[in-house]
Amino acid sequence: YGGAPGGPAFPGQAQDPLYGYFAAVGGQDGQIDADELQRCLTQSGIAGSYKPFNLETCRLMISMLDRDMSGTLGFNEFKELWAVVNGWKQHFVSFDSDGSGTVDRQELEKALMTMGFRLSPQAVTAITKRYSTQGKIAFDDYIACCVKLRALTECFRRRDTTQQGFVNFHYDDFIQCVMSI
Amino acid sequence: PCPSRCPGSGARLTPALSPPQGYPGAGQPPPVGPYPGAPYGGGPPPGPYGHPPPGAPYGGGPPPGPYGHPPPGGPYGGPYGSPQPGPYGGPAPAGNAPPGVDPEAFSWFQTVDTDHSGFISVKELKQALVNNNWSSFNDETCLLMINMFDKTRSGRIDVYGFSALLRFIQQWRSLFQQYDRDQSGSISFSELQQAFSQMGYNLSPQFSQLLLARYAQRSPNPSIQLDRFIHICMQLQSLTDAFREKDTAMVGNVRLGYEDFLTMVVTRML
Numbered sequence: 001y002g003g004a005p006g007g008p009a010f011p012g013q014a015q016d017p018l019y020g021y022f023a024a025v026g027g028q029d030g031q032i033d034a035d036e037l038q039r040c041l042t043q044s045g046i047a048g049s050y051k052p053f054n055l056e057t058c059r060l061m062i063s064m065l066d067r068d069m070s071g072t073l074g075f076n077e078f079k080e081l082w083a084v085v086n087g088w089k090q091h092f093v094s095f096d097s098d099g100s101g102t103v104d105r106q107e108l109e110k111a112l113m114t115m116g117f118r119l120s121p122q123a124v125t126a127i128t129k130r131y132s133t134q135g136k137i138a139f140d141d142y143i144a145c146c147v148k149l150r151a152l153t154e155c156f157r158r159r160d161t162t163q164q165g166f167v168n169f170h171y172d173d174f175i176q177c178v179m180s181i
Numbered sequence: 182p183c184p185s186r187c188p189g190s191g192a193r194l195t196p197a198l199s200p201p202q203g204y205p206g207a208g209q210p211p212p213v214g215p216y217p218g219a220p221y222g223g224g225p226p227p228g229p230y231g232h233p234p235p236g237a238p239y240g241g242g243p244p245p246g247p248y249g250h251p252p253p254g255g256p257y258g259g260p261y262g263s264p265q266p267g268p269y270g271g272p273a274p275a276g277n278a279p280p281g282v283d284p285e286a287f288s289w290f291q292t293v294d295t296d297h298s299g300f301i302s303v304k305e306l307k308q309a310l311v312n313n314n315w316s317s318f319n320d321e322t323c324l325l326m327i328n329m330f331d332k333t334r335s336g337r338i339d340v341y342g343f344s345a346l347l348r349f350i351q352q353w354r355s356l357f358q359q360y361d362r363d364q365s366g367s368i369s370f371s372e373l374q375q376a377f378s379q380m381g382y383n384l385s386p387q388f389s390q391l392l393l394a395r396y397a398q399r400s401p402n403p404s405i406q407l408d409r410f411i412h413i414c415m416q417l418q419s420l421t422d423a424f425r426e427k428d429t430a431m432v433g434n435v436r437l438g439y440e441d442f443l444t445m446v447v448t449r450m451l
Contacts, residue, residue, distance in 0.1 A: 033399075056320060069394055120444040130324075130451035148451075149443070156442050167442070171424055171433045172384060178420060178446050179413070180391045 018044070018082055022075050031072035034058040040078075046085060051101070053140050060147040061085070063181065088146050091115065092139055102136035111142070117149050151181045279340055286344040293343070300337035303327055310350065312406040313366035322408040325415060326350075353411050367404035376410075382417065419449045 025036040042052040131141040278287035310318035330342035360376040397403035
């Protein structure tokens, strides 16, 4: 192990089944960008019977974990992403009662609420309007939505120093935190 | 400040590149106060993304008039703003345009409406709008445009909406061209800073950096294409409006509950 450029960085990494997918698309630098992530996720079959992710969703997923703002993920970040997305997928599947790969507005609302997002009816309307095609929301768009909600929630939580569910936002901070998602 | 009065390359100096109040290491707090929009510096928004004048169904200022002489290949000028080169560069058939719709816009509508449904979808719109580097407008911006001009609430636009959209885009192209001081076809970090400043926003360099990281192609000199520039400016305006609505005391500060925060952002951002 170890030492070889592009090779496993620690013992055991090579045995990790996820590493296979990651290494297959990642370059020598051990980092993957949005395009490579898209390929990686598609090959891994995480989308299951659902369509593969679109590129914008992949970009969003990277930004969710991209702590050094490089626009790329290393293997550990990729593993973290995998775990999160899998969790969301199980959740989606439990609401996709007819196995169609889509959920309707009510199912979406329930799915998001049970994930802990407190959404007003206007917010649900906005989300449904943005992500649905003929009243149905696909898995890929559901993921994009979760990523955005999660990022916004993080942004809020980090500033909620008293943990009371309220934040005092300065204008600049508000704009910056929201528009960087 | 009205875009037509904004200086082109002789832009006013922007000493205010230091972080505004509230940032660590910030300089003076901004004057709070007597003038409207103080903490935001926003002022009345320049034409293209202001609120529609009463009675007008679509946003943006008065149409800039006829599109001008189409150069070969398209109705918009030179390296700036030619749509997909195509077969429709010639004069439009006379007499078929609905009343109030520019014949060129109508002709273009018919070309873009590939399934002849009488409506243009996001997908069809992508075929019609291009950046200066010939890349199609991205999905996000096309979606934004459709939402803005879709009066039918169907997720598609009709010929009137499309016609208004074209005028809107043309105004944005002009504005973009002004801010693109070196005429590279895209907007760099310093040009973006300048643009925000001229629009009346007092935002930090970190903000511009963040936007470049988020919207620009990865490169040693990241810069922003027209589609993303439109998206950024529209979102900035929308979120500023939302914030202002809550900040009744005009202090640049708002206390938000979690659910309120999500609603505010989700309804404006998606």
